Amino acid sequence: MTPAALSLPNGRLPPGITRDRPLAPLTTWKVGGPAAFFATPVDAVALASCLAFATRHRLPVLALGGGTNLLVADTGFPGLVVRCGTRNWSVGSGPNGALLRAGARAPLAAVARGTALAGWAGLEWAEGIPGTIGGAVVGNAGAFGGEIAAVLRGAAGYSLVCGEQTLSPANLGFSYRGSALRDAPPGTRFLLAVELALLAGDARELQAKMREYAAQRRTRTPAGASCGSVFKNPPGDHAGRLIEAVGLKGAEEGAALVSPIHANYIINRGGATARDIFALVERIRWTVLDRLGVTLELEVRLVGFGESLPR
Numbered sequence: 001m002t003p004a005a006l007s008l009p010n011g012r013l014p015p016g017i018t019r020d021r022p023l024a025p026l027t028t029w030k031v032g033g034p035a036a037f038f039a040t041p042v043d044a045v046a047l048a049s050c051l052a053f054a055t056r057h058r059l060p061v062l063a064l065g066g067g068t069n070l071l072v073a074d075t076g077f078p079g080l081v082v083r084c085g086t087r088n089w090s091v092g093s094g095p096n097g098a099l100l101r102a103g104a105r106a107p108l109a110a111v112a113r114g115t116a117l118a119g120w121a122g123l124e125w126a127e128g129i130p131g132t133i134g135g136a137v138v139g140n141a142g143a144f145g146g147e148i149a150a151v152l153r154g155a156a157g158y159s160l161v162c163g164e165q166t167l168s169p170a171n172l173g174f175s176y177r178g179s180a181l182r183d184a185p186p187g188t189r190f191l192l193a194v195e196l197a198l199l200a201g202d203a204r205e206l207q208a209k210m211r212e213y214a215a216q217r218r219t220r221t222p223a224g225a226s227c228g229s230v231f232k233n234p235p236g237d238h239a240g241r242l243i244e245a246v247g248l249k250g251a252e253e254g255a256a257l258v259s260p261i262h263a264n265y266i267i268n269r270g271g272a273t274a275r276d277i278f279a280l281v282e283r284i285r286w287t288v289l290d291r292l293g294v295t296l297e298l299e300v301r302l303v304g305f306g307e308s309l310p311r
Helices: 044-056 108-117 133-138 203-220 239-245 274-292
Strands: 017-022 034-039 061-063 070-072 077-082 089-093 098-103 152-159 163-167 189-200 256-258 266-268 301-303
Touching: 034 044, 044 077, 044 152, 044 163, 044 189, 070 274, 089 108, 098 108, 098 133, 108 133, 108 203, 133 189, 239 274, 256 274, 266 274
Parallel strands: 034 077, 061 077, 070 301
Antiparallel strands: 017 034, 089 098, 098 189, 152 163, 152 189, 256 266
C-alpha cells in the first residue's frame, strides 16, 4: 500500500501528523525529497500514538534529529518521520556538580555555550557542532578529545517492543560515533530526553577554550552545506587523508564537490541533488577500497537508497 492510498477515517490524519513534509530544509546538506508523513511528538504518549498509526498502515518510521548526519534520497521517505522530544533544557544540582536535563531536540551548540557561560564544564568540545543533543547521543558525537558518552548520565527512551524506557550509559552501548540506538533496526528505538553530568569550572576559562575550538574549527571546516565528516576515521588513520591519497580531493558530481580543504567533506555548492552526493560517496568508497584496500565506513546515514552501501 502506498501512502497516498491509505484509508483514513473521514480522510483525516490523526492529530499531530501531517503529509508531504519537505525534508531538505531539515537537513544540513539541504537535499532530499519529502516525508510521506511527519510528526513532532514531545513525549512518550504522543510518540506511541504516532507509532500506532505507522504500524496500522505498515509504514516505515525514521527518527530525525538535527539532520546533520543524513543523506535523504531525492524521492524522499515513504513513511513516517518523527522528531522526538522538546527543545527545552535546564541545569540543576547534581551529585558532584550539575545535572543538565534536555529534550532530545535541544540544540547541542547552544546548550554547550549556555552551560559554559554559567561555569559548567563538560560540553565545551561541542562548540560549533550543529544538530541536537538527542542526535549527539545516538551518534556519540565528539571533538577535541571529548564526546557525549563521557558526560551522559541517563536518558528517557522509547522502544517499539517495550514502550517507555529509562536508559543508562551501559544500555546505550556507546562506540566510536555510534550507540545501540544507532545500531537498532530503523524505527524501533527512540530518544526523548537526556541527562548529562557536568562539573564546576571557571566560566572565563571555559569560554576562552571554546573560542579556541571555534577558531580551530574555522580553519579545518569547509564553508558550505555539508553533513560534516562523511566517513568514520579508520583505526590509526584519517578518512580525509585516504581520500586525498587516491586523488579525489576536489572531485565533482553535478553541484556536489569533495572539499579541496578537507577531503572527508562533500559540499553542496547550491543545486546539488542527493543523487549527486551519493555518486561521490560511492566513488570515494570503491576507489579507496580498490587502490588502498581500506573499507571506509559511513558516518552519515543513508535514507531511501536501498542497500547499495553499508550503513
